[in-house]
Amino acid sequence: MRIATATIFGNMANQIQSLDATQNGLETELSTGLQFTEPSDNPTEMASVLNLISQGRQTSQFASNANTALQISQASYTGLSQLNKISTAVDEVALEATGGANASEQFPTYATQIESYLEQALQMGNSQFEGNYLYAGTAVNQAPFQVTRDAQGQISAVTYVGNNSQAPIPVSATASIAANTSGATNQAMAAFMNQLISLRTALQGGDTAGVATAQTQLSDSGDTLISATAESSAIQSAIQSEQAESTALQQNLGSIITTNSSADIATTDTKLTEAQTSYQAVLASAARVMQTSLLNYLSSTAA
Numbered sequence: 001m002r003i004a005t006a007t008i009f010g011n012m013a014n015q016i017q018s019l020d021a022t023q024n025g026l027e028t029e030l031s032t033g034l035q036f037t038e039p040s041d042n043p044t045e046m047a048s049v050l051n052l053i054s055q056g057r058q059t060s061q062f063a064s065n066a067n068t069a070l071q072i073s074q075a076s077y078t079g080l081s082q083l084n085k086i087s088t089a090v091d092e093v094a095l096e097a098t099g100g101a102n103a104s105e106q107f108p109t110y111a112t113q114i115e116s117y118l119e120q121a122l123q124m125g126n127s128q129f130e131g132n133y134l135y136a137g138t139a140v141n142q143a144p145f146q147v148t149r150d151a152q153g154q155i156s157a158v159t160y161v162g163n164n165s166q167a168p169i170p171v172s173a174t175a176s177i178a179a180n181t182s183g184a185t186n187q188a189m190a191a192f193m194n195q196l197i198s199l200r201t202a203l204q205g206g207d208t209a210g211v212a213t214a215q216t217q218l219s220d221s222g223d224t225l226i227s228a229t230a231e232s233s234a235i236q237s238a239i240q241s242e243q244a245e246s247t248a249l250q251q252n253l254g255s256i257i258t259t260n261s262s263a264d265i266a267t268t269d270t271k272l273t274e275a276q277t278s279y280q281a282v283l284a285s286a287a288r289v290m291q292t293s294l295l296n297y298l299s300s301t302a303a
Contacts, residue, residue: 059246062170062171062172062173066169066177066239068179069169069179070236070243071129072129072180073179073180073235076129076134076135076181077229077233079124079125079134079135080181080225080229081229082120082124083121083124083125084225084226086120086121087192087218087225088222090114090117090196090199090218091218091222093113093114094199094215096110097203097215098211098215104206104208107204107206108203108204110203111204114196114200114203117196118193118197118200119155121192121193122147125145125193126143126145133162135162135180135189137162137183138163139161139162139163142162144186145189145193155193155197157194157197158194160186160189163183164182164184164186166178167180171239171243171246172242172245172246175242177235177238177239181232185224185228188224188225192218192221192224195214195217195221198210198213199211199215202214
């Protein structure tokens with residue numbers, strides 16, 4: 001049975017197109033180092049890689065969240081540390097004020113020092129991080145410690161106007177961390193400032209008993225501030241632990257994505273050589289067929 005010339009040419013054209021597509025695909029693998037660049041190249045593997053990429057993006061977001069949480073916690077810790085330093089300095093003043101028979105003579109000087117420490121504490125309590133008040137709970141848009149001043153401009157009362165809420169920040173698929181201080185800590189800061197007011201007032205009035213009472217109260221507040229600072233430090237450690245896990249997960253996902261999508265260069269190069277050889281063979285075969293068909297045509301015409 002004779003096969004029509006058109007059929008032969010059609011089959012050869014299909015072979016040439018198929019081999020050309022194969023060559024192009026293998027050349028792309030070699031140039032990009034990837035097994036596939038389009039979903040149609042390998043739908044199953046592409047779906048797996050896209051899922052891993054999605055996980056990687058989510059992990060990157062958690063890492064960014066953790067970095068923000070760490071910065072907030074560090075800023076809170078810095079403020080609490082400064083308050084602890086103020087508390088220590090106040091303890092020294094109060095101790096001097098109750099330590100000797102002639103200490104009362106220095107009460108006005110001590111009162112001035114305490115007033116300065118009070119202003120510093122207020123400024124620290126109303127400190128901000130990226131435009132948000134640090135010690136306000138979630139009411140971050142207004143200064144949390146509001147004051148009343150007397151006719152001389154001295155602070156006579158401090159009121160905490162923030163709230164007791166905290167805003168947990170997701171740092172992994174299973175964990176969220178509240179980086180800002182608790183409502184209890186913020187309230188304790190307000191109490192500390194009001195106790196400074198009591199100490200200053202007692203010193204200004206020459207009230208030795210009042211100075212002793214304020215000293216005791218301030219000592220208790222100092223312990224609370226120390227505990228809050230330690231808690232803030234522990235939060236930072238927890239965040240850093242989550243960051244380490246996130247980094248390890250990102251690296252692992254990246255390694256898996258690379259392994260699943262990377263081409264085997266040696267194998268791809270061999271396949272490309274084979275495809276090129278087959279392509280040249282088909283072209284040569286097509287040329288011979290075309291020559292034979294042309295001769296047959298000329299012979300039949302001459303006859």
